Structure formats: structure tokens, C-alpha cells
Amino acid sequence: ALATNIFERKQEARNPFFRVVELTDDTADPAVWGKNFPIHYDMYLRTVDQVRTKYGGSEAVPRAPTQADPRSVVAQSRLEEDPRLKTMWAGYAFSKDFREERGHAYMLSDQVFTERQQVTKQPGTCIHCHASTYNAYKKLGDGDIMKGFDALNHMTYFEARKQVEHPVACIDCHDSQTMQLRVTKPAFIQAMGRMKAAQGVQDYNVNRDATRQEMRSYVCGQCHVEYYFKGPEKTLTFPWDKGLKIDNILAYYDENPHTDWKHAETGAPVLKAQHPEFEMWNQGVHARSGVSCSDCHMPYTRVGAQKISDHHVRSPLLNINKACQTCHHFSEAELRERAEALQERTFRLRNQGLDALMGLVNDVKAAKAAGKTDAELAGVYALQRRGQFMLDFIEAENSMGFHAPEEAARILGQATNLLRQAQVLVRDPSFKPEIPDMLPAAAGDAHAGPGVGGKTVGNPTGGSGASGQGQGQQQQGQGQGGPAH
Amino acid sequence: ALATNIFERKQEARNPFFRVVELTDDTADPAVWGKNFPIHYDMYLRTVDQVRTKYGGSEAVPRAPTQADPRSVVAQSRLEEDPRLKTMWAGYAFSKDFREERGHAYMLSDQVFTERQQVTKQPGTCIHCHASTYNAYKKLGDGDIMKGFDALNHMTYFEARKQVEHPVACIDCHDSQTMQLRVTKPAFIQAMGRMKAAQGVQDYNVNRDATRQEMRSYVCGQCHVEYYFKGPEKTLTFPWDKGLKIDNILAYYDENPHTDWKHAETGAPVLKAQHPEFEMWNQGVHARSGVSCSDCHMPYTRVGAQKISDHHVRSPLLNINKACQTCHHFSEAELRERAEALQERTFRLRNQGLDALMGLVNDVKAAKAAGKTDAELAGVYALQRRGQFMLDFIEAENSMGFHAPEEAARILGQATNLLRQAQVLVRDPSFKPEIPDMLPAAAGDAHAGPGVGGKTVGNPTGGSGASGQGQGQQQQGQGQGGPAH
């Protein structure tokens, strides 16, 4: 029995994947891919699970389905958990409905049925990150995904919705012939191109030039990023031209003036920040050490004699064993405590920032009631815009600071400083506020470093990057301090 | 030659120390110990070196010796580098002279000749941390170091000065017979005892109960700590009864009201924070992983075939190779960049805090000029006291945040929040400031964890601590979540 068992294992292992069906670049349905990769598909389907962690995961909240919204389970409302958020977003759709995000399986329906759709007419641009779009791009663009991208941007949301069928699926991340990773969302391809160009790397093509280890984060960076809809074309745009740090993004929005909405209670022209996981990860020590999103959110798992990437993408704190202990040889309890201690500190600073913002909103309301004009409040508005964006950046980032704890704390510390100064300025127009200095463009950013290029963290000599086969690929971009290349 | 060399190496390794002289518990002079341990003594002497790093080390600044102060070289003045510090400490001796600290060799003379001695009459209490005091304690206390401690506290500084001869020396950290580490400064022994008692550990005796790895930090914690002179006896006291976190220390000072001085420009009753390296280290991920002060500041160094602790105590950034690369397999350049990126963020937040404080001081001056009374400003003073102490805590900590970057950022973020709120309150007495919540007592503190007990940092199973020789010592204190035990 033992012998057979080992034999079976070996057989399994040698031929881990059977080509049952022929996949082509037009096979959109993940269930078909699942015929060749049944275990991956099963895992992928499990993103419907809802389990809460201290600051993440999500909670399954039952609701009575209606015709307008047939969902019988949603995630908890963040607005009810913390009503200060309603005040932060007063006048914007987010103040109507904002929930904890949950697994990939829900992305399409959660977008369709969020009450935010009812208060605003959204453009087709929304769809890029909430669906498997690759085949729609090809169809609408006659084989050219860039053209298809534009076409989708120009539609209304519900037109665009008709072009897609599945939440993010195999084909959005994988080449159908080799299963290699690839980036298929034009917004990411373009944004990386612009950023690299600004750093002096001409003609950067992420699908050609990125290393395998980089791709293990870039596929996520297609969606888990700050974005805005640019111009009347509503083109989905990631504001990375100057770099990925918040200072760079703020500078971008200074040069490319953009306002998401006018704050309903203060009247300040403000920006909404959204899920900058990729940007914040890039500022952390893990990115710097070459640890990718997939290393933590899709860690290898043994299934029989095979070892596969866990396609049940979820909070690593629900899977510490595989997600962390491969690298960190501490107990699960200890690792959880460490992560939560970092999150706890961020949470405190976030709360402090929200309190400051609430104070400011009240102050401005009082000042307006007492007759202050928008013109007189212009300085206050500028501080609110900047401070609120910085605060929202960390609030919107979904790891509660874990991806880059020191950077999160820096941003929150500076945000509070701005908001409190705005409170002084409301009362005393002669007050001269101090805007924090920018950090130098590439300081602290992740970079090729050891571990990237498919090679080890344990390369002592550094610099040369000469420790592996990956070498050939480690080219231009290197050593220029650009982010995450 | 090759053969002889290997032979020598093998001999060296076998017989690392030769007992040339007999050391006793009365041998104070390190030069005598140096007869048995010439390499250690040589290293110890090298703490006279002065080299600057970006935020640490020190710079040798020549000066013309005078009779009052015969030093021909001092460290750079921090007050000249940043005049905001003078304002922070207005009315206190620190505003007259405050320099970058340098190596241990200078501790006694720098204390004697600092201009701070000229503006205040200091008590003997100062001497405990600036000299080899063990033999003085024994002499003054008739063999009882606790009695000797009291005796020194009661003297004037210059009386006490006559009782000692050397800067910190071998006997302050080592048992003369076994060379084992020991703690000899009563203030540390008492403070640890009180803290452990509050945590339910009765009768804690650091020299009996601490593990070897703990001792490798505790010998430093004798001096690199926040302190005050308690009561009319001027007893050297570490305010740790409630724990080592700044929140605990603030709570201690609330219950044991103490004021270092009255701020000369605002009139607020304020506290001075001093070098809380031990307290901050305890909040960082290194302490949590069982990494001690000595691991970084006295790393093992090979001399011939021996491996000895580098007694040239200094900035690890001057010795990255040994201090960091034992654990981190990255290049020197990469490690320096990482450390400096953390320090840079702290530095920004510190600057922001100092700017807020400068703003506040001006505001209060203006308010007083306009006739505000101390009673009216009581709320503002409370905010200044708390905010300034938090700011100074990180300013005084000598690693520019490296020892616990997230904690440093949290503290600075909260300090700025308090100081900016004070600015609102000066202008608007109806303003209701928000004081940040305390962190729960032991959250995030270092604890026994893996790696303690003299062994490796990489103990996978955690808990049992069973990975090393140190084992036998890991007893009582363990697992109770208390700090740094």
C-alpha cells in the first residue's frame, strides 16, 4: 500500500496537469479552464467564503433580496461601523453605501448593486476592475485591447456591463497556452509605461520586460490601485506619472487639476482615494525584499503531491501557516500579534485623523453660518483637500497599514497636522500653515533589489544582481531607484 | 607559514583567554582586566573614535581648552544644528548646552564639563550613569550597593564625582570570576522589580531571573533609559511602574506628579525626556524577535580564530557588515538605505512636531501679551506638557526612530495632534481637544518570544523556546506578556 501510494503520488506529480480541453485566447469561461485545472478552479470558486479578521476579511450579513438588489448576503457596512466616514464623503456617492470588500467572486454583483449606482450615473470605466474584460476588449477593439479599452470607457455603466460575463477570471492573468502570467488591463500597461518613461526607461512593456516575480504583483496592481476617470472620455487613469508615493500622486493632481466632488458640508473641492494596495505595498519592507502580493495572498499549498498557488485569494491572516510561516519561523499566534500590533497603531492614527477632520468640518460649518465666504475659506479648503486625501489614502488602503506600516503612520501623522492647522486657520486667517516637505522622489521605494528577478533574498553582494539566471532581464530600469521595477 | 598559521588558529580557538592577573570583585581599573583580555580592552579603548553617520555617530569638533573645560575636542552642538531645540527647552539647562552624544570613553568628562553644570547645581545622582560606580557603591554602602546608591544620590555632583574614577568599565557589566553579565546599577534593579511586581511577578531579581539574551540588553538598560530624580532625596528613578510604553510613562507621571521645569516662554509646567533607547527598543520588531542591544552595538567579531563581542560600542551603521549582515543577507548599501529610509520618515515627523511646538510657543506668547492669564491657559499648558514630552521622547531617543519605527511615528503623530490642538485652544477657549487613547498595557511589547534564551532568532515552533543552551534559564517570568522579559 505504501509503495502504491508513493507511486501514485509520483504519477500525479509528474503529470500535474492534463490537457482535457484545448484552451485558446478566446476561452473566457473559467469553468472551461477548470477542466484542465480542477484544483485551481475549486480554489478560485472558494473566494465566496466570508470570514472576518480583526481588520480585514469580511462578514456575511444576510439581507432580504429585492428586485433591485437580489443579493441575499452582503458584506458589513463600513458606514454603519464608523459614521465619521459619511461626513468625510458628504455629498459623494460613497456616503450612501460603502461596505467592506469581500472575495473576488462578488466583484461584479457588488458593483452592479451597490447603492452608489443609484445616486450617480457611472461610466463604463467602472467595469475594468470588476470583471473579466480581456475578451470584451478584443471584441470591441477588433483584436486590439487598447481600442477595446477606449470603447468600454465611452459606454455607460450598464451598456458596459452587458459586454462582460465573469468576475476576474483565468484569462485576465494567464496566457492560455503557457499559463504564464500577463497583464491585460490597459490602464496598468499605460500607467507603468508613463512612469518608466519619466524615469528614463523608454518603451517599457510590462509583459515583455517585467520579471516573473514582478508579475506576481503586477497582475494585482491592475486593480488594487488609486485611480481616477480622466477628462470627458472618462479614461481610467492611474496617477503614477511622477511615481507611486503619495507625495508623487499629490503632485500629479496638482499639475493635472482634478476634483472628485465638492464636499457637501464645507464646500471644499476634494479627492477620493481608493484602494492603493499596490502603491503602499511598494513602500514597505516586504516589497523591498522582493515579496510579492501572491506570496502572501496566494501562497503555495500542497495538494496531493502537487504544490500549487492558492487561488482562494484572501486575507493572509486566515492562512498564516502558509502565507507567513514559510519565511517567518514564529508561531501563528506570534505572527498574528505582530501584524495586529502594526495594524492597531495605524488604526489609532486613522481615528485621530478622522476626529481632526470631524472637528474641521464642524468648524467650517460654523464659520460659514457666521458668514465666511468660499473665497475667505480658500486656504482652509486647500488644507482640507490635501489632509483629507492623505487620510483617505490610508483609510481606503485595505491592509490597515500592514503593507507599509511606517509609511502609513507618516501619512496619517502629516494628514492630522494639515487638518488641525486648518482648524487654526478657520479661526485665525492670519495663521501661516506649514505644508510638510515632500519625500525625495524615490526614497524608500521598493526596487529590484535582491529577491526580484526570480532570485533569492539571500544575495549578499547586492548591486550587481548577478546571482541568477534572471539576470538577463534585470536591465535598464535597475539602479535608477524607480519604484517596484 | 600556512601550516603554522592553521596551527595557531586551532590553538587560539581552543584557549581563548589567558589568566595573567587575578581579578577580584574589587578590581575597578579596566586596564587591569585588560591584562587578561587585551583584545577586549583595546576595543573598549576605541570608543574614543568619532565618526558621523547620517543621523548618529558624532563629529569631532575641536575647541580651545580652557581651565574650566580642558576638553580639546567635543561633539557637535545639537542646539546650533537646530535652534528650535533651544525654544523647546527654554528656561532649562538643556537650552544652554546639548551636544550629540559620543563614545563611552567620554562619558565622565562630558558630564563634568557640560555647561549644564554651570547653570544648575546638579545632585550626585547624575553620576550613576556616567561612571564606573560599582566599587563606589560598595565602599559607601559597606558592601551594600543599595546603601551606596542612596549615599551617592544625597551628595552634590562634585562630591560624588570624587568617588569615581573611570567611565563605565568591565566591572559594571561583568562578574570578575565568570565574566558573566550582571546588572550593578540599583535604579534598574529596583525599576524592573516594581514593574514585574505590578505584572504579578513577585520578588523579581534581574540578576537571578533574566535569561542571558535579556542580560545582553539589560546591561545597557541601566543607563539608556528615561529617568527622573524623585523627591527631595533625588533618588534616580525610572518611571516604569506601569510599563515601558510612553502611554504607561505618561500615566505614571500623572499619578506621581513631577515637573522638570516651567517653560520660560509659555509658563507651562513641563517634563524633559531623556534617551529612552531601552523603552523604544522594547516596542520594536527587533526586540520582539529577541535581538538585543549587544547584537547590533557589540556584534561578534572574529579576531584570529576567536569570536568576541566587539567592545567598541558604536553606531551599527559604522559596522553594517557585522552588526546587520549576520541576520540580514542584503548588501551593505541596501541595509544602510533601509535604515536611513526609516530614519528619514521619523525625521520628517519630528520636524513637523517641532514646527507645531514653535507655532504654539509663539501663540502663547502672543496670548499672554494680550493679557491671557495662566489660569485661562491651563488647558493649553496641559496639551503642551503632554505633546512636548511625546515629541521630546523621540527627539531624545538616539536612533532617530530606528529602534521602533512605527512606534516612533505613532508617538510623533499624536504629539503633533496635541500641539496643533493647543494652538486652536489658545485662540478659542471653547474648543474641546481630543486626547489620544492609550494603547492597551502590553500591546506590541517585546516579549520572551523565539530567540530569547541565548539562541537563534529562527525558532519555528515558538513557545517552548527549546532551541538552545540557554533553555535552563527560561523560567517564571515567561509568557506573561510583560515587556522585555
Place this chain on the structure above:
Amino acid sequence: MPGVSRRVTISAVVLAVLVGTAVGAAGFTFVYAKGSSYLTDDPAACANCHVMNEQYSGWTKSSHHNVAVCNDCHTPHNFFGKYLAKALNGWHHSVAFTSGDFHEPIHIGARNLEVTEAACRSCHQDIVQAIEPGLLVRVSAEGAGDSRKVAERQGNLHTPPGDGTMSCVRCHRSVGHMELD
């Protein structure tokens, strides 16, 4: 040792041995430092140099001490490669140890790390198959070359597996030596 022809391999071994014996008193050194044991697979041989003690004791606590000795991970898994690596390392280590001129803490260099990575892959071929990209190519009816060419013509293929392999040691640094973390 891809890229190194057999002749080069052999002559390198010979050269290393010749150079080794040519040094004065080398014979004595070799014997005294238990140099001959260096040619065995006994891990204790490596620990003859006390600078290897740390790795040795780390190895005794590692998950692999029952299944792999130093040479399994630190020499290529073919005869000539093995003795070439031994000759180079052996020579290099003796000189380094005797002269005392080496970086401490000792860190594995690029060339030896490649050897080690290859060793993981050689023992764990089964698993490697599953985690390498381009895997469908192997089980596909078409030859690997063909499907790659198709993909390359379409111009949307990520760099081929040979260049894009991933490092085992990034996640499994401590399999050979417990305290490397």
C-alpha cells in the same frame, strides 16, 4: 554544469590539484587540516574548519539533515561538476581560511547559490514541474518549441521560464541551516 565542456572541467580539476600541491608545505597543511576528508561527503569534514561550525550546527537542526548532506546542496549533481566545485571551493576556502581574508559573516556567493538552487530542483523535480510557468507546454501534445513560437509571434508572452525561474531559497532559506533566518 551547462556551458562548461568536459575538457575544461577536467583540466580545471587537474589544475586545481597541481596548483594545490605546488604550494610549499601544502602536503602537511592538507593532512593536518584533514584536507582529505574534504573530498568525502561527510559533513563533519566541512566542520573541520571551525568557521563552518555555525552552518554545521544549523544543518544538524535543519529539516534536511536526514536527507541531505552539505555536498548534496553545495555541489552540482553530476560527477565532474561535483569535483570541480570541490576543487574550486576547497582551494578557495583553504586560502581564505588561512589568510583570514574573507567577508564575515560568510555569505553564499552568486555561483554557489546557483549550484544550490539547482540542487533543490534536482531533488524536487516533481514539485518544480508544478510551480514553474510554461508547464502546459510540457504536457501538451505539441512540442514546447512550437507553442512558444506561436505565442511569441503574437507578441504577448512573458519571458520564457528559463529566465523567469523563481528562487526556492527566497522562501525556503532555512531548509539546510536552521539559523539562517
